[in-house]
Amino acid sequence: MADQYAHSGEDKRPTETPAIRWEEPPEGPVLVLLDQTRLPAEEMELVCTDASALVEAIRSLAVRGAPLLGIAGAYGVALAAVRGFDVDEAAAALAGARPTAVNLAVGVRRALGAYRAALAEGGDGRRAAEAALAAARALHREDAEASARMAGHGLALLDELLPAGGHRVLTHCNTGALVSGGEGTAFAVALAAHRAGRLRRLWVDETRPLLQGARLTAYEAARSGMAYTLLTDNAAGSLFAAGEVDAVLIGADRIAADGSVANKVGSYPLAVLARYHHVPFIVVAPVTTVDPDTPDGASIEVEQRAGHEVTEITAPQASVAGAGGGIAVAPLGTQAYNPAFDVTPPELVTAIVTEEGVVSPVTSEALAELCARARRT
Numbered sequence: 001m002a003d004q005y006a007h008s009g010e011d012k013r014p015t016e017t018p019a020i021r022w023e024e025p026p027e028g029p030v031l032v033l034l035d036q037t038r039l040p041a042e043e044m045e046l047v048c049t050d051a052s053a054l055v056e057a058i059r060s061l062a063v064r065g066a067p068l069l070g071i072a073g074a075y076g077v078a079l080a081a082v083r084g085f086d087v088d089e090a091a092a093a094l095a096g097a098r099p100t101a102v103n104l105a106v107g108v109r110r111a112l113g114a115y116r117a118a119l120a121e122g123g124d125g126r127r128a129a130e131a132a133l134a135a136a137r138a139l140h141r142e143d144a145e146a147s148a149r150m151a152g153h154g155l156a157l158l159d160e161l162l163p164a165g166g167h168r169v170l171t172h173c174n175t176g177a178l179v180s181g182g183e184g185t186a187f188a189v190a191l192a193a194h195r196a197g198r199l200r201r202l203w204v205d206e207t208r209p210l211l212q213g214a215r216l217t218a219y220e221a222a223r224s225g226m227a228y229t230l231l232t233d234n235a236a237g238s239l240f241a242a243g244e245v246d247a248v249l250i251g252a253d254r255i256a257a258d259g260s261v262a263n264k265v266g267s268y269p270l271a272v273l274a275r276y277h278h279v280p281f282i283v284v285a286p287v288t289t290v291d292p293d294t295p296d297g298a299s300i301e302v303e304q305r306a307g308h309e310v311t312e313i314t315a316p317q318a319s320v321a322g323a324g325g326g327i328a329v330a331p332l333g334t335q336a337y338n339p340a341f342d343v344t345p346p347e348l349v350t351a352i353v354t355e356e357g358v359v360s361p362v363t364s365e366a367l368a369e370l371c372a373r374a375r376r377t
């Protein structure tokens with residue numbers, strides 16, 4: 001079950017609202033999410049008291065972005081355990097809520113593994129639930145640390161690849177604090193450049209159809225005080241042609257063993273543009289996004305979403321007209337092609353920046369070595 005809490009905005013600044021937090025009020029533990037579907041218009045929190053509410057929040061993108069999905073999945077298992085629900089059932093539902101971001105299944109597996117290990121060691125349900133929660137908290141903390149390290153490696157790479165004088169960076173979708181235990185992935189690199197006085201401009205793709213760029217990245221860029229400009233996804237080509245882009249920085253939802261990168265739909269066309277215009281195309285993601293069990297790009301399951309996200313503009317505050325709850329922008333009955341992600345082949349990726357360092361050129365051998373190094377540390 002999920003309740004909604006509204007914040008007036010007077011007592012609490014948007015910058016201070018975490019994307020996710022665990023709380024233990026007298027009525028019992030809850031997982032509190034910043035409802036990202038309501039941004040930037042209003043800050044609303046969703047309070048999940050069970051895993052099924054969290055599954056719904058994941059499907060509706062109230063909580064989203066690969067690293068945060070992993071954290072949410074782990075807390076979801078802990079929530080089921082602490083509240084005495086069927087933990088295996090909850091874990092299966094959570095892991096299957098969205099297919100592309102591997103972090104979700106990784107997070108669920110980690111908390112479930114801790115839960116089962118505690119039971120196997122003779123612990124009771126309470127002890128096992130505590131173990132699941134400790135695993136979720138550890139993942140949350142580690143993601144914040146990884147974010148800071150990615151920002152450092154990413155900024156060093158930008159400085160190495162680009163001439164001095166200020167970087168003009170194009171980004172797609174949303175990859176900041178809203179998707180992370182820390183300051184994010186690609187956005188964290190842009191933020192580090194901004195703080196170092198080396199970000200001349202962040203070009204923000206609006207990211208159709210759900211506008212994560214316009215609604216969320218512009219929101220984060222504005223509150224960080226960086227120079228940013230929003231563009232329609234279709235305007236990226238002319239921006240490259242005008243020589244206004246020095247680098248592309250994006251996140252990833254899954255990186256296959258061969259280095260293929262699944263990310264928000266629209267990333268692949270940017271990679272093609274970047275190659276044509278000799279601009280570095282840089283992917284920033286934690287090692288948990290690299291999936292050695294997915295051999296190549298063709299093996300990545302790309303989530304297909306409802307057509308009404310394309311045929312209607314949906315906003316919580318909009319008056320309701322279309323069947324999907326939004327305002328229709330296409331004739332009723334129009335079929336839509338709506339993949340949530342696309343896959344960029346490794347040969348178009350200049351570098352993958354992780355907390356363990358930079359992989360460039362992107363090869364399966366270099367990624368395997370990275371994963372092995374991460375397992376050792």
Ligand code: MRU
Pocket residue numbers: 061064065066067101172173174175176179184185186212250251252253263264265340
């Ligand atoms: O459908 P979303 O909004 O969950 O998609 C998110 C993205 O594609 C992000 O770019 C990706 O998760 C990387 S975030 C660090």
